[in-house]
Amino acid sequence: MIFPARAWLLGFLLLSCAAQASAPEPPAPALDEFEPGVRQGLSAGLQAFRETASSEDPAAVGLAWGELGMVYQAHHLQSLARQCYLQALEYQPEVFRWHYLLAYLYQETGQLEDALQRYDAALALDPDYLPARLRHGQVQLDRRQPDQARADFEVVLAVRPDQPAALAGLGEIALEERDYPAAIGFFERALAADPAADRLRYPLGMAYRQSGDLERARRNLELKGATDPAIGDPMLAEMAAKSRSAQYYLERGYAASRAGRDDEAVAEFRRAVEFNPDDPSARVSLGQGLLQTGQADAALEQFERALETDPGYGPARYRRGTLREERGDDQGAIDDYRAALAADPNYLLASLRLGHALMREGRYQDALSAYTMVTPPPDQLAIFSYRAGLAALAAGDCERALVEFERAMQAQPGSGEVMQALARAYSSCPDVDAERLRMAAEYASTIYRARPNYDHAEALAMAAAANGRWQQAVEIQTRLVAAAGADDGPMAGHAAALLRAYQQRQRASITWAPGHPVFRPAAAGAGREAPVGR
Numbered sequence: 001m002i003f004p005a006r007a008w009l010l011g012f013l014l015l016s017c018a019a020q021a022s023a024p025e026p027p028a029p030a031l032d033e034f035e036p037g038v039r040q041g042l043s044a045g046l047q048a049f050r051e052t053a054s055s056e057d058p059a060a061v062g063l064a065w066g067e068l069g070m071v072y073q074a075h076h077l078q079s080l081a082r083q084c085y086l087q088a089l090e091y092q093p094e095v096f097r098w099h100y101l102l103a104y105l106y107q108e109t110g111q112l113e114d115a116l117q118r119y120d121a122a123l124a125l126d127p128d129y130l131p132a133r134l135r136h137g138q139v140q141l142d143r144r145q146p147d148q149a150r151a152d153f154e155v156v157l158a159v160r161p162d163q164p165a166a167l168a169g170l171g172e173i174a175l176e177e178r179d180y181p182a183a184i185g186f187f188e189r190a191l192a193a194d195p196a197a198d199r200l201r202y203p204l205g206m207a208y209r210q211s212g213d214l215e216r217a218r219r220n221l222e223l224k225g226a227t228d229p230a231i232g233d234p235m236l237a238e239m240a241a242k243s244r245s246a247q248y249y250l251e252r253g254y255a256a257s258r259a260g261r262d263d264e265a266v267a268e269f270r271r272a273v274e275f276n277p278d279d280p281s282a283r284v285s286l287g288q289g290l291l292q293t294g295q296a297d298a299a300l301e302q303f304e305r306a307l308e309t310d311p312g313y314g315p316a317r318y319r320r321g322t323l324r325e326e327r328g329d330d331q332g333a334i335d336d337y338r339a340a341l342a343a344d345p346n347y348l349l350a351s352l353r354l355g356h357a358l359m360r361e362g363r364y365q366d367a368l369s370a371y372t373m374v375t376p377p378p379d380q381l382a383i384f385s386y387r388a389g390l391a392a393l394a395a396g397d398c399e400r401a402l403v404e405f406e407r408a409m410q411a412q413p414g415s416g417e418v419m420q421a422l423a424r425a426y427s428s429c430p431d432v433d434a435e436r437l438r439m440a441a442e443y444a445s446t447i448y449r450a451r452p453n454y455d456h457a458e459a460l461a462m463a464a465a466a467n468g469r470w471q472q473a474v475e476i477q478t479r480l481v482a483a484a485g486a487d488d489g490p491m492a493g494h495a496a497a498l499l500r501a502y503q504q505r506q507r508a509s510i511t512w513a514p515g516h517p518v519f520r521p522a523a524a525g526a527g528r529e530a531p532v533g534r
C-alpha cells in the first residue's frame with residue numbers, strides 16, 4: 001500500500017525524471033581541438049544553453065537554441081550553428097533574427113537558394129532592416145538575377161544614398177551590362193564613401209580599361225586588395241561579438257590597421273592576446289601595432305613574450321631585429337635576422353636587412369651571401385641585385401658586381417641608381433669590352449642630364465676617361481676638385497687622386513671612394529612600415 005504523501009512524492013520524482021529526460025541535448029564539438037579562448041567561449045555557451053533549455057517555456061527554449069547558434073556561428077562552426085537555428089525556429093518561427101542569421105550562414109557557405117528563402121522570410125517579418133535587404137540583393141546578384149538585385153540595392157540607396165556596398169552592387173551590375181561610365185560612377189562613389197574598400201579597385205580598373213582610360217585603369221589595378229565595402233549590421237555585430245577566437249580579433253585588427261585606425265587595431269590585437277596568450281602571431285601583431293603608435297618599449301616586450309613561447313618564431317625575431325637595428329645594435333640585429341631566415345629561408349625583408357647590417361659592419365662577402373640567399377619576386381629583383389652588386393664591389397669582386405648590376409638593369413631598366421652603378425663599374429673594372437665602355441658613357445650622360453649633381457658628374461668624368469676622352473675627364477674632374485674643397489678630407493683627396501689619374505691618361509681604379517655612403521646603407525630601424533596584417 002502506498003500512502004498519499006509517498007504517492008505525491010513518487011509522482012513528483014517521476015515528473016522530474018521525465019522533464020530531465022526530455023531536456024534537449026545540443027550538438028557539441030570536441031573542445032580540446034580549439035585554442036584556449038575558443039574553448040572557454042564554447043564551454044560557456046553550452047553551459048548557458050543547458051541552464052535555459054530545460055525551461056518549460058517554448059520561447060526560452062527557442063532563445064537558448066538561437067543563442068547557442070550565435071556562439072557557434074561566431075566561431076565558424078557553421079554546421080552546428082545551422083542545426084541550432086533550425087531548432088530555434090521550431091520554437092520561435094516569428095523571430096526575425098533566427099531567419100536572418102541562418103540566411104547569412106547559408107550565404108557564407110554558398111547555399112544561395114536556401115539563403116534567398118531565409119532572407120525572404122526575414123524581410124517578411126522586418127522589411128525595414130536594410131542589411132537584410134542589401135544581402136538579399138547580393139544573393140540575387142550571385143544568382144545572376146541583376147534586375148532583382150538592382151531593385152534591392154535601390155531600396156537601400158533610397159534610405160542611405162551613400163551606402164558603399166549597395167553602390168558597389170550597382171557598379172557590378174553596370175559592369176556586367178557593359179555600361180562602363182555608369183560602373184565607374186558607382187564604384188567611385190562607393191570608394192568615396194568607404195576608401196578602405198580596396199576590393200573595388202579591381203572592377204573599377206577594369207571599367208576604366210574598357211573605357212579606354214589606361215592610366216586610371218593602371219593606378220586602380222595597382223591598388224587592388226581584398227577589403228569589401230562596409231555594411232553596418234548591428235545583428236551580425238552582436239553575433240560576432242560572441243567570438244573568443246584570437247584569429248577573429250587579429251583579422252579585425254588587420255582591417256583596422258589597413259584603414260589607418262591604429263589605436264583601434266591595437267585594441268583588437270590586445271583582445272587576440274587575451275584570448276590566446278600563447279599565440280606568437282597575436283603577440284607580434286600587437287607589437288607591430290604598438291610600434292605604429294610609437295610605443296617601442298611596449299612593442300619589444302610583446303616580441304620578447306612571443307619568443308618565450310616559440311624561440312624560433314621568424315616574425316618575432318625579425319621585428320626584434322628592427323628594434324635592435326634602430327638602437328644601433330647591428331650585431332644583435334644580425335643575429336635576429338639570421339634566425340628569422342632560418343625559420344623561413346625566403347624571408348625577403350630579413351634577407352635585405354641582414355645584408356644592410358653586414359655592410360655597415362664591413363662584412364661584405366657575408367652581405368653578398370645575404371642578398372643572394374633568397375629568390376625575390378620580379379618587382380623586387382632590382383633592389384636585391386643592385387645591393388648584391390655593391391657588396392661584391394666592396395669585397396673586391398668586380399666580375400660578380402657586373403653580373404648583379406646587369407641583372408638589376410634588366411629588371412628595372414629606368415633606374416638611375418643602377419645606371420650610375422654600371423657607369424662607374426664599367427669605367428673602373430678591369431677587362432671591360434668596348435661595348436660596355438660605350439654604355440658607361442651613355443648611362444653617365446643620361447643620369448647627369450636628369451640630375452647634374454656631384455656624384456653624377458664624377459661618374460661622367462670616369463666614363464669619359466674610360467673611353468679615352470681625357471680632356472673632357474680632366475675638365476669635369478677639375479671642377480669637382482674645386483667643389484670638394486681644399487681640405488684634406490676623404491672626398492677632396494679622392495677627387496684629387498682621380499684628377500691626377502686622368503692627367504696621366506689613366507682610368508679610375510675604384511668605383512666609389514672608400515667609405516662612400518653607398519657601401520653603408522642607413523639603418524632603417526623599426527619605423528612605420530606597411531599596415532599590420534596579411
